[in-house]
Amino acid sequence: MTTTAVATTQPAGARSANVLARTFRAGLSRGWIELGHTFRNSQDLMGYFFPTILLLTVMFFMRNATVPGTDFSLGARTLPSVVGMGIAFSGLINLAQQLLMEREDGTLLRAKATPNGMLGYLVGKIVLVSAMAIINLVLQLVPGLFLFDGFRLATPGAWLTLAWVVVLGLVATLPLGAIVGSLFENPRNFGLVMLPFMGLIATSGIFYPITNFPVWLQWIGQAFPVYWLGLGMRSALLPADLAAVEIGGSWRHWETLGVLSVWAVAGLVVAPFVLRRMARRESGSRVEARRQRVLQQAH
Amino acid sequence: MAEATVLDVTDLRMRYGSSDVLNGVTFQASRGEVLALLGPNGAGKTTTIEILEGFRMRSAGSVRVLGVDPAHGDEAWRARLGVVLQSWRDHGKWRVRELLAHLGSYYAAYSTPTRPRPWNTDELIAAVGLTPHADKRVGQLSGGQRRRLDVAIGIVGRPELLFLDEPTAGFDPQARREFHDLVHHLSDVDDTTILLTTHDLDEAEKLADRILILVDGNIIADGSAESLSRRIATEAEVRWSIDGERFVHATRDATAFVRQLFAEHGDSVTDLEVRRASLEDTYMALVRDVESGRTSPALKEFAR
Numbered sequence: 001m002t003t004t005a006v007a008t009t010q011p012a013g014a015r016s017a018n019v020l021a022r023t024f025r026a027g028l029s030r031g032w033i034e035l036g037h038t039f040r041n042s043q044d045l046m047g048y049f050f051p052t053i054l055l056l057t058v059m060f061f062m063r064n065a066t067v068p069g070t071d072f073s074l075g076a077r078t079l080p081s082v083v084g085m086g087i088a089f090s091g092l093i094n095l096a097q098q099l100l101m102e103r104e105d106g107t108l109l110r111a112k113a114t115p116n117g118m119l120g121y122l123v124g125k126i127v128l129v130s131a132m133a134i135i136n137l138v139l140q141l142v143p144g145l146f147l148f149d150g151f152r153l154a155t156p157g158a159w160l161t162l163a164w165v166v167v168l169g170l171v172a173t174l175p176l177g178a179i180v181g182s183l184f185e186n187p188r189n190f191g192l193v194m195l196p197f198m199g200l201i202a203t204s205g206i207f208y209p210i211t212n213f214p215v216w217l218q219w220i221g222q223a224f225p226v227y228w229l230g231l232g233m234r235s236a237l238l239p240a241d242l243a244a245v246e247i248g249g250s251w252r253h254w255e256t257l258g259v260l261s262v263w264a265v266a267g268l269v270v271a272p273f274v275l276r277r278m279a280r281r282e283s284g285s286r287v288e289a290r291r292q293r294v295l296q297q298a299h
Numbered sequence: 300m301a302e303a304t305v306l307d308v309t310d311l312r313m314r315y316g317s318s319d320v321l322n323g324v325t326f327q328a329s330r331g332e333v334l335a336l337l338g339p340n341g342a343g344k345t346t347t348i349e350i351l352e353g354f355r356m357r358s359a360g361s362v363r364v365l366g367v368d369p370a371h372g373d374e375a376w377r378a379r380l381g382v383v384l385q386s387w388r389d390h391g392k393w394r395v396r397e398l399l400a401h402l403g404s405y406y407a408a409y410s411t412p413t414r415p416r417p418w419n420t421d422e423l424i425a426a427v428g429l430t431p432h433a434d435k436r437v438g439q440l441s442g443g444q445r446r447r448l449d450v451a452i453g454i455v456g457r458p459e460l461l462f463l464d465e466p467t468a469g470f471d472p473q474a475r476r477e478f479h480d481l482v483h484h485l486s487d488v489d490d491t492t493i494l495l496t497t498h499d500l501d502e503a504e505k506l507a508d509r510i511l512i513l514v515d516g517n518i519i520a521d522g523s524a525e526s527l528s529r530r531i532a533t534e535a536e537v538r539w540s541i542d543g544e545r546f547v548h549a550t551r552d553a554t555a556f557v558r559q560l561f562a563e564h565g566d567s568v569t570d571l572e573v574r575r576a577s578l579e580d581t582y583m584a585l586v587r588d589v590e591s592g593r594t595s596p597a598l599k600e601f602a603r
Contacts, residue, residue, distance in 0.1 A: 107389035115378035
């Protein structure tokens with residue numbers, strides 16, 4: 001016999017389906033294990049609780065302000081918006097940062113040296129980042145619901161909207177995170193991503209409605225997923241009559257679905273190319289070169 | 300049975316921009332053989348290994364690794380390789396056993412009756428001497444323990460071909476000895492072919508069946524440590540004592556010299572030692588020759 005790994009009598013198709021199933025299982029368990037790690041170190045725990053504390057503080061100071069043109073609490077409006085922004089933050093920033101850091105420390109090269117390791121790694125990352133996003137969402141939502149009145153969570157429609165906005169939001173932003181994380185080589189250049197992202201938040205109506213902004217600025221905000229994630233979350237959690245103060249006086253579910261879907265499709269088309277290119281270029285000497293750069297910058 | 304030639308490299312060339320890093324590297328390795336690739340920093344060792352691992356595209360030449368061109372190796376091919384690189388700092392939050400069990404699971408699909416994959420996690424941890432640290436987080440391991448883990452990950456899939464890049468850097472003497480035993484086990488019992496780079500020439504001499512010396516992108520020597528020192532080194536060192544007094548003499552023909560010594564002094568010769576030039580001497584002589592541009596025709600002939 002030869003040493004070819006195909007040693008069973010299964011047909012090739014069944015075999016590759018079997019390999020694929022095993023790889024997905026390995027990826028799922030990878031994500032699950034890494035999720036467990038996030039509960040066991042102070043840095044990750046801070047990452048869970050810091051945004052919640054920040055959000056509650058902001059809401060506390062906004063408690064007497066109202067949404068312009070209504071007597072609804074601005075703080076209560078901010079909660080769903082920030083939760084929506086959190087989805088984009090997880091999908092884009094968290095994933096990109098993980099990719100960058102794990103390229104630098106050699107995790108990706110390790111995955112590359114393992115059969116089907118890259119696919120397993122990617123599945124694991126998606127599981128991990130999605131799970132962290134949902135944990136963050138719960139941590140922000142639950143205390144807010146107790147502290148503020150006016151949310152409508154009693155209806156099944158609210159939960160349904162919440163679910164599809166979260167899932168579609170992750171599908172729209174995770175590929176973007178993968179692309180951004182693959183394009184950057186140096187984690188210290190990550191400010192080039194963070195600054196525009198912060199600017200985007202300012203034009204996406206997260207902390208304050210953008211209906212009074214110049215129209216061109218409103219268009220910029222509406223071109224990106226952050227605005228629609230905020231809007232989708234508000235539509236799920238706020239009383240229906242608050243739609244009146246949104247652009248177009250409506251929750252615009254179809255538009256939300258459309259814009260997020262376009263981002264999802266575009267990202268899913270582009271991300272595999274960028275990821276493959278990045279993976280192809282990983283090698284021991286590149287990891288070593290990055291290590292040397294870190295050592296030099298430390299001195 | 301499997302193909303006998305595991306590594307087959309012919310006229311491998313690599314060029315970055317206008318500079319040639321590899322100028323026609325040619326060598327083979329058979330099943331179960333241990334090869335040490337030696338050479339000064341910048342000689343092209345890392346580039347060669349990365350091409351063989353399939354991590355880097357070559358400029359020209361023919362390369363077969365386990366019968367496959369590494370530029371087109373698929374995942375089933377990848378499952379038959381083990382890679383231990385120099386600078387891993389990954390998976391710091393994982394526990395040792397957890398990580399080995401996880402990475403091993405990717406190999407299960409490629410298990411064969413003759414080579415069950417992956418290696419049993421606890422046996423593997425024992426084989427690299429990490430049993431007391433199996434539940435530690437990877438980030439808490441010492442440098443030497445971390446290196447043992449790297450080796451464990453490299454062999455978790457029971458590779459047919461293993462690449463080891465400076466595997467014993469940071470090992471204490473005992474760990475080094477245990478590692479050498481492990482390498483012998485892998486090559487003798489598991490028939491694993493091993494290509495290792497090291498700067499420790501003593502280690503190369505102990506581990507390798509064959510030594511390749513790479514300088515300026517050329518293989519300048521290819522042979523066993525013994526044959527290299529016999530062919531290259533001219534003088535052996537003879538040490539002895541007479542009436543408690545120590546003597547040292549360098550000679551081209553140690554046998555004749557010792558015969559003469561006994562003829563003259565008979566039983567009063569004690570503590571006799573004949574030391575052929577070490578691999579280190581040979582290596583230094585070879586590299587110095589090449590770097591000063593005085594590669595003799597005889598040497599070139601020997602290289603091939």
